[in-house]
Amino acid sequence: MFYRESGDFKKTYQDDSQTFPIKFDRRRYYVVMAIAFLVLPMFMTDYFANAMMIPFLVWAIAALGLNILVGYCGQLSLGTGGFMAVGAYATYKLMTSFPGMDMFSVVLLSGFVTALVGMIFGLPSLRIKGFYLAVATLAAQFFLVWLLNKVPWFYNYSASGQITAPERSIFGIIITGPHASPITGYLFCLILAVGLAWVARNLTRGRLGRSWMAIRDMDIAAEIIGVNPLMAKLSAFAVSSFFVGVAGSLFFSVYLGAAEVTEAFSINVSFAVLFMVIIGGLGSIFGSFVGAAFMVLMPVLLKNILVGGFGWPTDLAAHLEFIIVGALIVIFLIVEPHGLAQMARVLKEKLRLWPFPH
């Protein structure tokens, strides 16, 4: 009934190798896109856009970036917070140095700056692996945050070291700053998230993605069959950092509007993104989105039910939030160690046979 393949003939190789080969899947994807781009903006409240959808999209981009590095290339990284900070501060410097620049250029350029920084910190990955690499990237996290906090040039010598996003626009539509409508902020993030997910999907099934996966599965074997580990690992670090940099840039400019490096991009951020990737599913584009949704939307939802719905004290609700989200993470990982994306895959397999499994 669902995901029915019979009668869905492919006549060209292109058709056969498309992302959603099953017609039902493809249509579902178009429906989701239509809802995201056309329906949601019509019915969205400011709160829904600002406090739920924008952070969800931003974290999804960050999770996508880390998923490329950890899930596809197998290089464990704990430097996500530091790289997001680089993206945010690059955005701030670009916004204040070139007031005429449009936001797309600012965000993408910040991504490139972060990619460069990410490549430098990816160099140790040629020599060290696994947990040792995690420790090396942890050093990147602490070093970058320290640097951005220490050198006043990065925050334009402001008294408190805070950076504030000025008002910037694209084609006259305000994207950042207090006068920006949350809907435009949402659409801006959505365009970038969908575009980057499309890029990630196509990178991962192309030559580059295959070389990453070869390195992940067995680096010596990959080297023997002709994969250049230097290129593969550094490109994974560059692409991953680009995504993470874009996420940091949006996190600062569209979502928060002002940031302080020690608070907004602390080690907790690195862990949160890693959890998103693990809960969502390593090596899955869809998993990055589900993982981000779980980690971002669940606490807000719980808060609204416990405080807004039941009228419980806020401190009790905050503690319960931690307990419930923590317990859910453990339960999910016990039930399905490969993440929510694997759950969706299993469900899909079941649905393909439903209602006649035998």
Place this chain on the structure above:
Amino acid sequence: MKIKQLATVALTTLAVSAPVAADLVFPSLSYRTGPYAAGGTPVADGYADYFTLLNQRDGGIGGVMTSVPECETGYNTAKGVECYESTKGDGALVYMPLSTGITYQLIPKVTADDIPLVTTGYGRTSAANGAVFSHVFNFPANYWAGASRIINSIMDEAGGDISGKNIALVYHNSGYGKEPIPTLKALAEKHNFNLTLIPVDHPGQEQKSQWLQIRRERPDNIIMYGWGVMNQVALQEAANIRYPMDQMYGIWWSVTENDKLEGMGSHGYKGATFHNVGTDYPIFSDLQKYVVDAGLAAGDGSNVGTVLYNRGLYGAMLAAEAAKTAQAMFGVKDITSGQMRDAFEALDITAEVMAAAGMPNFGPAFKVSCANHGGPGLAGIQQWDGKAQEWKLIGDFEAPDMDVIAPLIKADSEAYAKENNITPRDC
């Protein structure tokens, strides 16, 4: 059956829990969890209890009941934004986020949404320039005034001359802790003392290396801008290296009942304050009668009368007085946030107003104007008495060195205006 019932109950609660309209809404962005909960809880309690008192005793403000919806931020800026977005739609009149980080985030947002933001004794110091920061108020005193007052106090003790002295600033390595640095640098130049900057990273539990440096350099005085657990740890470390407590000064967020050592351990530790201490005010008997005894106290009711509780009370009093001013100015009972802003700009806290609120001489008398959103910046000095286990006011409310602070405020606010394309208002 049981599950069905539960679901029905849950759904009905969700449906009816929409906020009651026509209240005067004072949202409280509090933090009762996380590493700064010890500081956040008493302030939130004081803020909520004052409005409960007004509701119970006077029937609200000008006959309109007040409500204080609370939202937990955990001192986290992202959660603070979420809280702001979730409460601003309910007719919020004023925000007091009790976090410098969240304040920085909210400054552009409240200006666009036409809601006043009041940061008593914290936040962005240069917001005192009302021409640039139209919706932000940081009376009655700010971090720079506090720093200057502490330096003045050190000068008084040294007989007016502190040239060549070594003064160390131990600060929370965040926007909050960094705030006083420009002022202290300017003052160091003016009075010829040497300033050493010693940052402590969030949350401040680990300070061994910082105090090793202090032990080596032995500064003549230490100024501390700490918050939460950082304060206690610093005091303990100071005691460990036998640093004389009376040469240590804290800003008002570092001198609370939480910030002490057992017995005589921190006897003599001093700090700046912008309001009075203790429970020797008529309002506390009313609080006992209408709020605590009636079982309506916020939290567990154990914080009444502490320094931070008083600070929450004081903030609530200022907000309530502004609401009264707005009602009088515009002749309406259900005021809007825009009218509230105008009222804050016309706020005149005199000795009579404070006495009428049951808090005579609780803070300095001050008047806000369009150009000056910061008040006079009067600050006093309090000292911990280890024998009596309480804070005592030892230095009067005095004005800071405005010759140094005023140009700094002007420069910083103008830089902000330029960066964000704000044309300063004519004041």
